[in-house]
Amino acid sequence: MEVIGCIPPPRVATRASIRDPRSGEALDEGLIFWFPGPFSYTGEDVAELHVHGGLAVVDGVLGVLCGLDGVRPADPGEFTRRGFLNGKMDLIQAEGIADLIDAHTEMQRQQALDQFGGRLSNVYESWRQQLRDALAHIEAVIDFPDEELPGDLISGVRSRVSELVVELENHLADERRGERLRDGVCVVIAGPPNVGKSSLLNVLARRDAAIVSARAGTTRDVVEVRLDLGGFPVILADTAGLRESSDEIEAEGVRRALLRVEEADLRIVMVEAAQHFSVGTQIRDLLDDKSMVVINKIDKQSVAEGTRLEGCEAWPMSVATGEGLDSFLGALEKRVEERVGRGEAPVITRTRHRISVEECVSCLKRFLSGTETLKMTNVRIELGAEDLRLAVRALGRMVGKVDVEELLDVVFRDFCIGK
């Protein structure tokens, strides 16, 4: 590969003629960036070629590059992995990059960018630092048993650890908001057959994702679409109409529908205006604080304003004419936001983090119960120190400060190639 001219100035877009060094054949007129280490994404010397996007150009340039000695295509996530190994970011930030690449909605993007920026890492790092200080105090008691150490040293550590347990438990009690925002909020449409569930899904998805027909019992499989609702990601599922059926396939559809209803973060329970007084117990049983009631087909029969079903607020609607749809959508958006909307503090975004924080809390609780008695034996203090060590380790694993090797494949497995 020959770039006409010499190495360009660092971090400046430089126009270049890109040629095959062996044949001299021109491959493209493009841009080249030179990022000398350590001020690059990976911390190493990096050159970036910006070429035209046509398949032939990309294939041609890659073909020539891969023919050069010591050059090979990167593995998925390899650039970020190198960046992590060279200390450019910690594991939590690397996961933020992966989430940023996968972000489909505004709120997902904000959360990922926040995580990449290091806010979550800072929280964990500050807890780890405090625990390391606590551990150092306990170790002082072990190392210098005969010295004049302040008598209330252990009780000071205990009260600090108790405060941390409260902070960590508050962090865990986030109703999985961060994870939900990353994965999408599961909203399920359920109700009797033929009330217009699939019609509503199609309107929200803006395409004919589910079959609609005047015959009751049309939908059997769960039909899923992904939506962006005011910046929040939603996985909306349409399900089979709930009724007793001797048809084996429809009965299986109903079984699947009930499973989905059970797992859902939110439920849209749809009934028909003409029958909303007479809905059976199976439908009424679906109504709780996760449910929103929609009374559809008000173009055929009107319903009184303020109508409720089993005490649940209801939205009268006609999917056919669009009446009532906007007001329902506004309310749905609000409910979704309540589930995943973020407060000031950064939240857990992955199960991996949750497991480490839980492990840390259980080590700290063991420390507290092991050091409860006023008369501390050496063995008790040693065991207490070990509990604190394990707690520090659990937090260290999160940012990638310990047990790094075993974590790398898990973290970088889902990355795309080129990052």
Ligand SMILES: Nc1nc2c(ncn2[C@@H]2O[C@H](COP(=O)(O)OP(=O)(O)OP(=O)(O)O)[C@@H](O)[C@H]2O)c(=O)[nH]1
């Ligand atoms: N008049 C009127 N008809 C509607 C409305 N919404 C849906 N329909 C009609 O109602 C029938 C059933 O609609 P679907 O969307 O298939 O109903 P569903 O609840 O998915 O039915 P199943 O899959 O059988 O449980 C179709 O003929 C729709 O065109 C509405 O607001 N007004």
Ligand SMILES: [Mg+2]
């Ligand atoms: Mg249907």
